[in-house]
Amino acid sequence: MKATLIIENIDSLITIRGENKARAGLEQRENGLINNGIIAVKDDKIIYVGEGSLPDNIEVGENTIILNGEGKTVTPGLIDSHTHLVHGGSREHELSMKLKGKDYLEILAAGGGIHSTAKATSNASFDELYKKAEKSLNTMLSFGVTTVEAKSGYGIGDFDTELKQIEVANKLNQNKQVDIVSTFMGAHAVPEKYKNNSDLFVDKLINEMIPYIAEKKLAKFNDVFCEEGVFTVEQSRKILKAGKAHGLIPKVHADEIVSLGGAELAAEVECISAEHLIGASDQGIKAMAQKGVIAVLLPGTSFNLQKGTVARARKMIEENVPVAISTDYNPGSCPSENIQLMMTLASLSLKLVPEEVIVGVTINAAAALGLENQIGSLEVGKKADIAIFDVPNLDYMIYHFGINHTDKVIKNGQLVYEKNQ
Ligand code: NIG
Ligand code: FE
Numbered sequence: 531m532k533a534t535l536i537i538e539n540i541d542s543l544i545t546i547r548g549e550n551k552a553r554a555g556l557e558q559r560e561n562g563l564i565n566n567g568i569i570a571v572k573d574d575k576i577i578y579v580g581e582g583s584l585p586d587n588i589e590v591g592e593n594t595i596i597l598n599g600e601g602k603t604v605t606p607g608l609i610d611s612h613t614h615l616v617h618g619g620s621r622e623h624e625l626s627m628k629l630k631g632k633d634y635l636e637i638l639a640a641g642g643g644i645h646s647t648a649k650a651t652s653n654a655s656f657d658e659l660y661k662k663a664e665k666s667l668n669t670m671l672s673f674g675v676t677t678v679e680a681k682s683g684y685g686i687g688d689f690d691t692e693l694k695q696i697e698v699a700n701k702l703n704q705n706k707q708v709d710i711v712s713t714f715m716g717a718h719a720v721p722e723k724y725k726n727n728s729d730l731f732v733d734k735l736i737n738e739m740i741p742y743i744a745e746k747k748l749a750k751f752n753d754v755f756c757e758e759g760v761f762t763v764e765q766s767r768k769i770l771k772a773g774k775a776h777g778l779i780p781k782v783h784a785d786e787i788v789s790l791g792g793a794e795l796a797a798e799v800e801c802i803s804a805e806h807l808i809g810a811s812d813q814g815i816k817a818m819a820q821k822g823v824i825a826v827l828l829p830g831t832s833f834n835l836q837k838g839t840v841a842r843a844r845k846m847i848e849e850n851v852p853v854a855i856s857t858d859y860n861p862g863s864c865p866s867e868n869i870q871l872m873m874t875l876a877s878l879s880l881k882l883v884p885e886e887v888i889v890g891v892t893i894n895a896a897a898a899l900g901l902e903n904q905i906g907s908l909e910v911g912k913k914a915d916i917a918i919f920d921v922p923n924l925d926y927m928i929y930h931f932g933i934n935h936t937d938k939v940i941k942n943g944q945l946v947y948e949k950n951q
Contacts, residue, residue: 531577532589533570535943537916540599542923543567544888545579546606546907552824552852552897559885561924562907569604571914574942579908595945601922602937605888606908607676607915608869609895612805612826614860615680615710616663616695616702619650621861634835634863635787639759644686644719647861651684652691659698664706666859669867671708671947674917674936679856679899681713681753687721687731689739696748707946711899713751713781714743717761717769732765736772744776750900751802752778756795758788763795770799779900781826785809787835797821803854803898807841808832815842819850824898827890828858829875830866843880853882854898855890874931884924914943 545562553560570578570588578588590596624637637643651659663680670678680699685692696712703710716739717732724731743749752773756766770780779802784792786806793814796804804810804818805826818825825846832840846853855876858864866872869891876887896906905913920937921927927935939947 531572531587532591533572533577533594535571535595535597535914535940535945536568536584536590537597537599537604537918538568540567540569540604541565541601542603543569543579543599543908544603544605544924545909546889546892547579547909548907550893550902550907552822552894552902553889554819554850554852555847558847558853558889558894559883561885561888567599567604569908569916571940571943574914576908576910576912576914579910597918597938599918601920603919603921603924603927605674605917605919606892606906607917607939607941608674608891609677609899609906610670610675610856610859610869611679611803611854611895611898612828612856612858613678613680614683614858615666615678616659616682616698617647617651617684617861618654618659618662619647619861620865621646624862628836635757635759638719641722643862644684645722648684648686648688648691648719651695652688656694656698659694660701663698663702666867667702667706667708670869671939672936673867673869673934674919674939675708675869676915676917676939676941677709677711677899677901677905679711679713681715682749683715683718685716686719687724692716692739693748700748707941707944711901712749713753714740714749714778715753715755716740717754717766719755719760728761728765732768735769740772740776740778744778750779751781753781753783755783756790756792757783757786758790763791766792767795767799770801774799781805785814793818796823802900806831808839810842815846815849815851824852824854824894826854826856826898827876827880828856828864829879830864830872831858833875833879834864840879843876843882847886852894852897853886853890854894855887856895870927870935871931874928877928884928887928888924914940916940920949
C-alpha cells in the first residue's frame, strides 16, 4: 500500500489508542504515547501508527509527503465540542461592567448579554455572519482544531435568525476544511415578549421550532440553557425530551452559575453530555456517571466569569464521569477560540493532569459529538485528522501557555495549516 503522507521521527506521538469510547476515571489518563513514533496516511485515512520505521507493506512513493516529527508532539486533531461559533457583534463593554461588580445574570436580566448579541446577530447579514465565523474557524484551526461543534441560540424567539445561524454553520461545514457539527439552541434565553409567560415560548419551541429543525435535518443536537432566570429544570426537561422524540440528541448547559439540578436532569434525560457544571451537586455527578453522561467542562468561562468557582473536575473523574474540555467560544462568557489556553486552564484551574486534558480534547470530545468511531484517536482506519505541535512533549505544551504551539495541521489527510516560519 502506498502512503500519501508520513510523519516520522516523532518525539511524542500521542495516539489515544484503545476503545472508541469516552474514557472515565483512571482510564482518562491513557493516552497511548509512543516515543520515536511514525504515522502513515493514505488519502484521508490512517494506515499505520507505530514506533521507528514503516513495515514493508507500506510503500513511500515520489509523491508521498514526508514530514519530520523531530522535537514535535503529534496528537489527533483537537476537537472543540462546545462553541457558539456563529454570532454577530462583540461585548467588550461588559468588561468594565464586570470589573464594577455587575453579575453575568444581572446583565442578562436587564436585557443585555445574550440579548445584545441576539440583536447584533439579527441585524447581521448571512455574509457578515459567515465571514466573522470563518475568521474564528481559521483561528481555531491554527490552534490545532479539526472539528467544532456550533450552537445556534442568538435568535431568542426569532426563528429566522436561528435558521440563519445554523445555515451559516452548515455552509461553513461544506466549504471549509474544519468539520462543523450543528446544535439547535433555540432555548438560550427567554424572549422579551414571553418574559411573563415563558411556558408559551417553551410550547413554541416544542411544537414549531424543534420539529422543523429535525425534519429538515438542520442539526444533530438540541441544547438548553437550564439556569436561574432562564429555563427551569421542568422546562428544560420538556424541551430536551421533545427534541429526543424528534431524533435530536440532547445536550444541556447545566449548573453553570446557579446549582439547579442540571446534572441530575442530564442523567434523567440521558443527555450525551452536560456542559459547564460549575455548581453540579454530588448526586448529580453520581447520576451522570451511572448514565455515562459526558461532562464538557469550560475552564475559560469560569475564568472569564470571575466568580472564584470552577467545575469539580477531580470529583467527576473520581466518580467515573468522562470529562471533555472545550472553549465555549462565545461573545459573552468566553470570547476566546484558543483551545490550547483551555488545556492549560483545565490543568491549572481544574487540576487535571496533562494526560487527562489531552483525552478531554480528543476521544472524550469526539464522544460528546457522537463521533468517537471516526475521530479522536490516531489508529488505523480512522480519519487522518492530525495536529503537530512544536513542543517535545505534552507537559511542555500545557506548561508553556499563552502562545500557539501549532506547527502543522492535517485534515482528511491534507496539509491544511502550516505555521509561518
Ligand atoms: O455557554 N450560558 C449560556 N450560553 C453561553 C454564553 C452566551 C453569551 O453570553 O452570549 C455560555 O456561557
Ligand atoms: Fe455555551
